[in-house]
Amino acid sequence: MxxxxxxxxxxxxxxxxxxxxxxxxxxxxxxxxxxxxxxxxxxxxxxxxxxxxxxxxxxxxxxxxxxxxxxxxxxxxxxxxxxxxxxxxxxxxxxxxxxxxxxxxxxxxxxxxxxxxxxxxxxxxxxxxxxxxxxxxxxxxxxxxxxxxxxxxxxxxxxxxxxxxxxxxxxxxxxxxxxxxxxxxxxxxxxxxxxxxxxxxxxxxxxxAVAGRVRMGDERQRLPLLRQHGRLNPTVVKLIELMERNLDASLTMADLAAAAGLSRRQVERLFRADLGRSPCRYFRELRLEHAKLLLAQSALPVLEIAIACGFISASHFSKCFRETHQIAPREARTLPAERL
Structure with a gap:
């Protein structure tokens, strides 16, 4: 801040x-x-x-x-x-x-x-x-x-x-x-x-005001899934922040392990314990959520959205998006923002 x-x-x-x-x-x-x-x-x-x-x-x-x-x-x-x-x-x-x-x-x-x-x-x-x-x-x-x-x-x-x-x-x-x-x-x-x-x-x-806690300005607005899973391990939080800063990049398990100073197996265990999914799957969910917001809020072509969210091609992006949201990106764009 x-x-x-x-x-x-x-x-x-x-x-x-x-x-x-x-x-x-x-x-x-x-x-x-x-x-x-x-x-x-x-x-x-x-x-x-x-x-x-x-x-x-x-x-x-x-x-x-x-x-x-x-x-x-x-x-x-x-x-x-x-x-x-x-x-x-x-x-x-x-x-x-x-x-x-x-x-x-x-x-x-x-x-x-x-x-x-x-x-x-x-x-x-x-x-x-x-x-x-x-x-x-x-x-x-x-x-x-x-x-x-x-x-x-x-x-x-x-x-x-x-x-x-x-x-x-x-x-x-x-x-x-x-x-x-x-x-x-x-x-x-x-x-x-x-x-x-x-x-x-x-x-x-x-x-x-009976405020349980007053937040500092530089705190994050949001930690996905925090309500469902309670307090997250600090290492998991750190890696989520790294993912969110690099949605357009191809972060590998080796990159995540190096950033955390842990082995790949340890990082896998932390994510499965806290979030019930692998780091790679969670990273893909973050990318797809970002893509959904871009589809709703911007006029960017689908290909540019795919690239901005780290997908190697529009077809790969469309396949992943459809698997997650049961609708193609181009069809999603025609929906009202609140329905999407």
């Missing part, structure tokens, strides 16, 4: 003054992410016994916005008013984007303009889940590291090639906050509280 703190971003906020946070809501935003953020702020105020944080919700025209779960949330201001705040004492210290506007619409252009104005005025910016794409569209993530939800990662990397996207819980790079959404929003805002209010207040927020 990268931390490059700009002193200018916080210098204008005395320690006794509350931080103002503006939260932009786009249609279909994730309610869990928003509620996690607001509850961290509320609990931080309670733990600090003062108003450490203030916040306001913003939408394009000031209208109420419907979340992905169907609940409608009122907005306190429209984006035109929020853009005027950038030049006034009411300006936020941090601007967060919850959800992403549709491409090529006026909403996207205005949102991008606001985010760039915030950067020019040394206002911190951030995004949750699909809101990270809004930061990328505005050009804020060029040559920056950001956290992207694992499921959206293939399409995000294809579209925003200048970003250093990671499947970590959250990232903070040059006052740009990004996270995968969901409960990762809670973890990231705990870090914000820690930076502004100190570690004791951040710990108190976790206790008040």
């Amino acid at each position: 990268v931390h490059h703190w700009s002193k200018d971003a916080w210098a204008s906020v005395p320690s006794t003054e509350p931080i103002m946070v503006a939260l932009y809501l786009a249609p279909g935003f994730e309610l869990l992410a928003l509620s996690s953020v607001l509850d961290v702020f509320r609990l931080a105020n309670q733990a600090a016994r003062r108003e450490a944080f203030r916040w306001r919700t913003v939408s394009h025209l000031g209208e109420a916005v419907r979340a992905s779960c169907g609940i409608v949330v009122a907005a306190d201001a429209d984006l035109a008013q929020e853009r005027r705040y950038v030049m006034q004492p009411e300006r936020p210290v941090l601007a967060l984007v919850c959800g992403d506007e549709p491409d090529e619409g006026r909403e996207t252009k205005v949102l991008s303009a606001w985010l760039r104005e915030c950067r020019q005025r040394r206002i911190g910016t951030g995004g949750f889940g699909s809101g990270v794409a809004a930061l990328a569209k505005a050009g804020l993530l060029n040559d920056r590291r950001c956290a992207v939800h694992w499921e959206a990662m293939p399409a995000f990397k294809e579209r925003f090639m200048r970003t250093d996207a990671a499947a970590t819980v959250y990232e903070v790079d040059n006052d740009i906050w990004s996270c995968a959404g969901g409960t990762a929003s809670f973890d990231m805002m705990i870090e914000l509280v820690k930076q502004y209010c100190g570690e004791p207040i951040a710990v108190s927020v976790g206790e008040l």
Whole structure:
């Protein structure tokens, strides 16, 4: 996780003054992410016994916005008013984007303009889940590291090639906050509280929220099959990470054994004990899952997807894909994303 703190971003906020946070809501935003953020702020105020944080919700025209779960949330201001705040004492210290506007619409252009104005005025910016794409569209993530939800990662990397996207819980790079959404929003805002209010207040927020554990930003979002199989052996985790970094390569059992510093037989035993399958079979499952996401999210030809997922030919890829998913790759592409 990268931390490059700009002193200018916080210098204008005395320690006794509350931080103002503006939260932009786009249609279909994730309610869990928003509620996690607001509850961290509320609990931080309670733990600090003062108003450490203030916040306001913003939408394009000031209208109420419907979340992905169907609940409608009122907005306190429209984006035109929020853009005027950038030049006034009411300006936020941090601007967060919850959800992403549709491409090529006026909403996207205005949102991008606001985010760039915030950067020019040394206002911190951030995004949750699909809101990270809004930061990328505005050009804020060029040559920056950001956290992207694992499921959206293939399409995000294809579209925003200048970003250093990671499947970590959250990232903070040059006052740009990004996270995968969901409960990762809670973890990231705990870090914000820690930076502004100190570690004791951040710990108190976790206790008040009955959080069993607050994750660090550079932790992995996901370990496949972890729920089914419990705690994995650290060597297995290490080798899974190696596989995920080399989905387009041909990792052999010799490569895995060398990386683990074990014999091939020992690596085989660890995988069968923890995951009930051989390393080679598990590696193929990871490749096919990555291929499925690329088919659903991108327009790449099947041959390019096969190569990107480490298969020697389109025919070999199609055979493996059909065996696993009972459907050919070209047929899978015609299905709605949620069915695939």
